[in-house]
Amino acid sequence: MRVAIIHDDVGPRDTPDALDVLDQARAVQDAVTALGHTAECFPCTLDLGGVMDRLTAWKADLVFNLVESLKGKGRLIHLPPFCLDAMGIHYTGARAEAMLFTSHKVMAKKRMAAAGIPTPAWVGPYPETVGQATMSGKPSDTWIIKSVWEHASIGLDEKSLVEGVTPETAFSLLASRASRLGGSCFAERFIDGREFNLTLLAGPKEVQVMPPAEIVFEDYGADMPRIVDYAAKWEKNSFAYQHTVRRFDFSPADQPLLDALVVLARRCWEAFGLGGYARVDFRVDADGRPWVLEVNANPCLSPDAGYAAALAQAGLPFTEAVRRIMGDVQGVPV
Ligand SMILES: Nc1ncnc2c1ncn2[C@@H]1O[C@H](COP(=O)(O)OP(=O)(O)OP(=O)(O)O)[C@@H](O)[C@H]1O
Ligand SMILES: [Mg+2]
Numbered sequence: 478m479r480v481a482i483i484h485d486d487v488g489p490r491d492t493p494d495a496l497d498v499l500d501q502a503r504a505v506q507d508a509v510t511a512l513g514h515t516a517e518c519f520p521c522t523l524d525l526g527g528v529m530d531r532l533t534a535w536k537a538d539l540v541f542n543l544v545e546s547l548k549g550k551g552r553l554i555h556l557p558p559f560c561l562d563a564m565g566i567h568y569t570g571a572r573a574e575a576m577l578f579t580s581h582k583v584m585a586k587k588r589m590a591a592a593g594i595p596t597p598a599w600v601g602p603y604p605e606t607v608g609q610a611t612m613s614g615k616p617s618d619t620w621i622i623k624s625v626w627e628h629a630s631i632g633l634d635e636k637s638l639v640e641g642v643t644p645e646t647a648f649s650l651l652a653s654r655a656s657r658l659g660g661s662c663f664a665e666r667f668i669d670g671r672e673f674n675l676t677l678l679a680g681p682k683e684v685q686v687m688p689p690a691e692i693v694f695e696d697y698g699a700d701m702p703r704i705v706d707y708a709a710k711w712e713k714n715s716f717a718y719q720h721t722v723r724r725f726d727f728s729p730a731d732q733p734l735l736d737a738l739v740v741l742a743r744r745c746w747e748a749f750g751l752g753g754y755a756r757v758d759f760r761v762d763a764d765g766r767p768w769v770l771e772v773n774a775n776p777c778l779s780p781d782a783g784y785a786a787a788l789a790q791a792g793l794p795f796t797e798a799v800r801r802i803m804g805d806v807q808g809v810p811v
Contacts, residue, residue, distance in 0.1 A: 478514045480803070481537035483528070483544055484729060486520035491549075491712045492628040500779040501543050508799035509541065516541075523547050525560045532566060539806060540568040545628065545775065551659055552626035554580045554775075555721055558807070570753045571774035572807040579749055579774040582625050583663050589769055594741060594750040596769045597760075600647045601663035602655075618669040621704065622651065627659035628773070633706040638667055657797075666761035668768050672705065674723075675742035675786035676776070677755040678798055679805035684746045686739045687787035688725050695720040723783060725790045738767055745772045753802040755785060 484502045487495045502518045509516035511516040517535065521528050521544045532540060540561055546552035558573035571579065579585050602625050620642040624632055632654075642650065642664045655662050672694075676687035694703040697720065709717035727735060742757040749772055755774035761767050776784050780795070788798050 478538045479536055480509045480514050480516045480517045480539050480541055481532050481534075481535055482541040483521045484518060485544055485546070486522045486548075486740050494631060494707075495546075496698055497548065497629075497777060497782075498543055498545055500781075501777060504778060504780050504785075504795065505541055505543065505799060508796040509803070510801055511796050517594075521547065521557055524552070525556060528557070529560055529564050529566075533564070537566065539803060540566055541803070542568045542570050543775070543778070549787055550626075551580065551628055551631075552661070553581050554626075558651040561799055562807075569802050570807055571749070571755070575749045576774050579751075579772045580626060580628075582590055582623070582687060582771055585749070585772055586665075588748060589745070589772075592744065594744055594748060594769055595767065597666040597668055599663050599665045599789070600642060600644070601651045602661045604648045618662040619669065620774070621667045622654045622658070624658035624660055625661035625663055629777075630705060630707045630710050632658040632662075633704060634708065635702045635704075635706070637704065637706070638702050639664070665770075668762050668770075669703065670763055671761045672703075673759040673761065673767075674783050674787070675738055675757045675759065676751055677742055677757070678753070678788070678793070679753050679801050681801075684743060684751075685791075686742050687791055687793075688790045689727075689735050689738050690723050690783055690787055690790075691727070692723055693722045695722050697759055723786055727789075734761065734765060734767070741767060741769060745769060749774070752807050753805045754778075754798070 482502050482505055506516045506518060516568045531615060531791060544557045545554060555573055555577040558568060558576050561568045562573050578588055585595045586599055620639050622637050647664055651662050672692040676688045678685050694706055697703055705721055708715040709721040712718050738759055745757045752775055756773040758770045760769050760770060778784055785795055788795060
C-alpha cells in the first residue's frame, strides 16, 4: 500500500510545539515502512488544491493525517480531511466532522453537555454565549481563559487563571486575551484537582482504552497554579517541564475513579464518532468527580509524548498501534 503522511508545513524558524509534528511524521513513517508499505511525507499548506493534486499524482492509497494546523492556525485543522472526503481519498484518524467538533473546544463542550458527559462550566467565546445557562459555575470560582482552537497549551501560563468571572466582565476579559490564544478564547471553570489523560486506540472489535495516566505536579508550592501550561509542555529547562510527571501506578483506592475515567473516555469516543486513535483529558475535583477538559481527535504521536507512553504501559508496540490506526480508515470512495 502507498501511504502518504500529511503534516503541518513547518520550518526551522517554528516553535517547538509546531516542529513536534515532524517527530510524529518520522515515527509514523518508520512504523508504516516496518509494516511493509511505502510511505512518504507531504507538508500540507493552505494550497489544498495543490496538496490534493500531489497526493493523487503520487497515487496514495491511504493518507495518514497528522495535520494539526494550516499556516499555523489550529482553526483550519479540519480542512484537509474535508478535502480528502471530497476527493474520495481514504484517511486515518477522526473523520472530518469529528475533527471539527472536537477541535472547537466550545462546540465539543456543548456536545459533551448534551450527551451527559461532565465538562466544566464555561463562558464565551461570543458575547451572546456569556451568561447562558451553561455558566453553571459560581462567579466567585477560579476560571481559566483558554483558546477555542489552539492546542499544545499555546498561550497558557499563570496569568490564564482569573478569579470571579461574571457575565458582565467576561466578554471584555476574553477580548483582551484573544490575540495570544489564536484569536478566540473562552473562560472555563478551573478544576483544582488531579489531572488524567486517557489514551484510546481502535481495536479489532471495539475501541481499547490504554492504562490511565496521571500528570502529577511535583513540589508545586501552594501559590503555583497547577496547570500543564506551555512551559510544562515545551520549555525543557523550566520548573514546570521538570516537575510535571506522568505516572501509571495507582493505589487500589483509586480503582473506582480510574474505572469511571475509562467509561467516560469510551463515551467521548462514541459521542464524537472518533476513529483510529484519540486522547481524552480530565481533571478531578475535590469531591472526586471527573470532568472532561477536552477530546483530542489527533493526539500527538511523538515517541516522547503521552500517547506512546500509554501504549508502552499497555505493552503495545507503536507499530501495532499504527497498523490498527491504518485499519480504521475514514472517507468514502468516489
Ligand atoms: N478547566 C480546567 N481546570 C483545570 N485545569 C485546566 C482546565 N483547562 C485547562 N487546564 C489545564 O491546562 C492544560 C491544557 O488545557 P487543554 O488540555 O484544554 O488545552 P490544549 O492546549 O488543547 O492541550 P493539548 O496539548 O492536550 O492539546 C490542561 O492539561 C490542564 O492542566
Ligand atoms: Mg489537553
